[in-house]
Amino acid sequence: MRPKVKAEQARELFRQPLREQIDAKHPLLRLTDLIDWERLDDVMSASFTSHRGRAATSTRLIAGLLYLQHGFGLSDDDVVWQWLENPYWQVFTGETYLQTKAPIDPSSLTRWRKRLGEAGVEELLAETIEAAKKAQVIRSTSLKRVIVDTTVMNKAIAHPTDSRLLERCRHHLVKEAARKGLKLRQNYNREAPRLSIQIGRYAHAKQYKRMNRALRTLRTLRSRVGRVMRDVQRQIGAVAEGHRAGLEALIAKTKRILMQRQKDKNKLYALHAPEAECISKGKARQPYEFGVQVSITTTHREGLVVGARSMPGNPYDGHTLEEALEQAAILGDVKPEVAVVDQGTVAWRYRA
Structure with a gap:
């Protein structure tokens, strides 16, 4: 069943809202006001087709936890338990008053990621780009000049013997x-x-x-x-x-x-992890890595990530460039005109 829209809580007489007790200038609180949570709710709720059963967890909570998890590099378990200890995180995920119990079981994040899929995660990334524009962290012209590179996303596997x-x-x-x-x-x-x-x-x-x-x-x-x-x-x-x-x-x-x-x-x-591949990136310290190749696109000036996509099959870097630039154009609403690449890719300019 689709997530229920969280009703605005009435002010309680003997409890003070969290936002009145913490620093209003904290970066997370400023980011909270820049993200369009209603748009994310519409996008994330679209994957629910049935109207039966118990209502799903709040999309605001899930989206907030996913942002915090990747922003601070935490596991599913760690992000849920640190949420309990951090009032700024609770406000970021839409809570009005201090919570003393875990909001969800950590395994729920895994099921939500599978439900969202690639398209849903791209929407989460697109919203960070829009928030950066609102905060004037980047200019629209910055999206015309990007850096594209590939790396290996290592899988959590033991060295295969x-x-x-x-x-x-x-x-x-x-x-x-x-x-x-x-x-x-x-x-x-x-x-x-x-x-x-x-x-x-x-x-x-x-x-x-x-x-x-x-x-x-x-x-x-x-x-x-x-x-x-x-x-x-x-x-x-x-x-x-x-x-x-x-x-x-x-x-x-x-x-x-x-x-x-x-x-x-x-x-x-x-x-x-049958999708894990053996990839050689020419590193002296680690000649071979086991995982999946990913392409990362950032703005040349500010270094903001405007595109990220897995590239299974270990393709040649130059063959992934068109796809990476297409994704950056869709998510940022601006078509890149110049792509800066390393020597692993044939240096060329991508013009509109």
Whole structure:
């Protein structure tokens, strides 16, 4: 059900509103008055088509928490708990009086991000550009000259190694089989984790001869993961039709990891993040990064972000330029005339 419009609270006799107790010149309070919360409410509420069920959380609260989360670089849990301790944050999200309980469960932010999608997040970014114009932080002419660059948005995954990936596959297969009531012939719960940890310890201690001896048993580990997978495949018919999708997807990922080799392309680096890619940006400290390439567009003069988009598939930087400039033109209502790029992209001027 669509979020209900929050009615303006009547002034209470024995409680003083938060805005009368805090600094009115605080940057967050000034930003609160610049953002068009009603427009954001219309945009965010459009994703709700059903009129049944409990009303959704206030869009003002969700939009405010998302702004605070990305502005201060916090996780879902941290932004919710710090909201309790910060009266400025509570006013920013539309509260009139001091609140002493968490407004939502942190997992709600994940579901809201999925519901909003790329278009909804772009609207949140567009509103920050409009707020910057109202505050005269940028001029409209500043949007005509921009800087476009790409970077890697690292995924929260462990460094991918064959031994670890195989062990995770075995662990998840055994766990899912137990959840579905399947009885495996052998699950290797004792031996496989010990073998995986041993290889990592030898590598960390630079005891390469011992590590190589342990790596020879990796073939055994690979075959054991295959045995568990085939055992699950034989019994998958006993699982109800509506509950097979997750197990079938896990089997497909396990097959992919078992078959991939060192020099293969489009490898799987994490079970929970199949979109992660191995990207080399030429950094001496970190030759390879695991994540997704993103394009960032900022104004040349003030450095305000006017565009951000993920570019899956690790495309060449020059091929992402047109798309980045198109997004900046839509969000800022001004078409960029000059794009400043680095040597990784063929330097050129984009003229209207």
